[in-house]
Amino acid sequence: MSVIERRSLAEEVTLLDLVDRVLNKGVVVTGDITLAVGDVDLVYVGLRLLLASAATLEREAA
Amino acid sequence: MIYLYAFVQGLRELDPSLQARPFGSLLAVTGDDEPDPLRFGLVVESLREGADAVLPVRFGERFAGEEELAAAIAPRLETFERRLAHVAGCVEVGVRIIPTGDAEGAAGGAGYMAARLREQRTVEEIHEALAAEARDSVRTSRDAGYLLERDELDRFSLAVARLLESHPALDLVCTGPWAPYSFAAAT
Numbered sequence: 001m002s003v004i005e006r007r008s009l010a011e012e013v014t015l016l017d018l019v020d021r022v023l024n025k026g027v028v029v030t031g032d033i034t035l036a037v038g039d040v041d042l043v044y045v046g047l048r049l050l051l052a053s054a055a056t057l058e059r060e061a062a
Numbered sequence: 063m064i065y066l067y068a069f070v071q072g073l074r075e076l077d078p079s080l081q082a083r084p085f086g087s088l089l090a091v092t093g094d095d096e097p098d099p100l101r102f103g104l105v106v107e108s109l110r111e112g113a114d115a116v117l118p119v120r121f122g123e124r125f126a127g128e129e130e131l132a133a134a135i136a137p138r139l140e141t142f143e144r145r146l147a148h149v150a151g152c153v154e155v156g157v158r159i160i161p162t163g164d165a166e167g168a169a170g171g172a173g174y175m176a177a178r179l180r181e182q183r184t185v186e187e188i189h190e191a192l193a194a195e196a197r198d199s200v201r202t203s204r205d206a207g208y209l210l211e212r213d214e215l216d217r218f219s220l221a222v223a224r225l226l227e228s229h230p231a232l233d234l235v236c237t238g239p240w241a242p243y244s245f246a247a248a249t
Contacts, residue, residue: 017156017237018103025243026106026120027145029066030134 064131066123067091067105069142072114086139110241115150118243152209153239159185159204160233188225195221200244207244
């Protein structure tokens with residue numbers, strides 16, 4: 001098994017990584033970013049869920 | 063409303079709900095439906111597989127219409143072309159170094175500081191070793207991103223495996239391959 005294939009061991013971490021990348025990285029075109037204006041609640045509920053799952057993972061690791 | 067996902071070159075396949083609009087030597091991949099961050103990320107990752115080069119755009123770029131999109135892209139087109147050339151044919155691998163917990167268990171302030179220092183040196187060492195294997199690299203305190211050509215993934219995996227062997231007290235979380243997000247920011 002290659003090291004990179006180990007990602008399946010921590011799917012939640014990977015999901016959090018994905019969203020972290022999407023929200024914080026990538027090239028800026030307008031410099032005026034609007035986070036999902038039509039659907040603010042959904043975005044933030046989604047993020048809280050992801051953060052919660054990362055916290056769960058940390059608890060389990062401790 | 064037009065939502066912008068990424069710039070690509072050498073596009074082989076595209077989800078039928080998306081469009082590819084030409085700007086200079088690039089294609090801007092857009093959609094009409096508002097994505098959530100997860101959907102957005104999955105689209106960009108599918109482009110990593112469906113195109114030769116992909117430059118991810120930060121989530122949240124939205125335009126009232128084609129004119130607004132073109133007006134926003136035109137003044138910085140050369141920058142985007144340059145960044146895309148930098149990451150062409152490449153993927154990103156993320157490496158997070160998990161601390162050993164030595165510092166937390168150390169007795170006294172001086173012991174704690176010494177353990178933290180050792181930890182920091184190890185992180186530094188590992189980053190330097192991995193950066194030497196990559197085309198480019200970026201890092202924050204414990205997270206790092208490495209830009210690799212697609213066919214360098216196996217070699218990089220081996221380098222990570224070797225580091226794990228030589229640092230038995232250390233854990234590394236390796237994620238990817240990703241679209242090269244960390245190398246997209248225009249500079």
